[in-house]
Amino acid sequence: MTDLTDSRFESMATDNIIYRDATNDDTATVCTLNRIDEVRLSPMDPERFAALRAAACYCKVAQCEGEVAAFLIGFSDGADYDSDNYRWFDARMKNFFYIDRIVVDARFRGRGLASGLYRDVQAHARDHALHWLAAEIDIEPPNPVSLAFHSHLGFSEIGTQVTGSGKTVSLQLGPVPPA
Secondary structure, three states: OOOOOOOOOOOOOOOOEEEEEOOHHHHHHHHHHHHHOOOOOOOOOHHHHHHHHHHOOEEEEEEEOOEEEEEEEEEEOOOOOOOHHHHHHHHHOOOEEEEEEEEEOHHHOOOOHHHHHHHHHHHHHHHOOOOEEEEEEEEEOEOHHHHHHHHHOOOEEEEEEEOOOOOEEEEEEEEOOOO
16 A cells, blocks of 8 residues: 655645645646646646646646645546557556646645645545556656655556657556555
8 A cells, every 4th residue: 555644745834735626717827837847747728727627527726725736637547638648558558547637836735736736636536436546757858756655655657658749658557556
């Protein structure tokens, strides 16, 4: 079973954090957070965000101190989604939850927001009989923080691919732990 309480990935603060479905009112903040971290993500303007929300099975934000401080967008198998990385998993697997993107505002890092979103994703996956969590992590250029976070959660590499932008990604699966 995955332990998301490891101090390396959990908040030391006692902030009142709210996890909720993303709404139209979150569009500007989510797109800004995405743009700041776009080197690791694909571009997302308001129209793209609306399209992703419509196709996603999961699109939530974490509110901290009254502000949207993080978001996560995910898809289950069979979704109408044009990501090459998503399609790689969809061609090979069934009953999975694909973590398309997660971003935590730099001002709120270290407060356990990513761990909280992943706990919520794990519950969502269990509730929908999804057996695996799937994600891609940049290995060229490297993203050592994401690699360490996913390794801690029990993810392991099942393949790699070079994206259209020239990045090399590690395609990884992680378990959905029992409740």
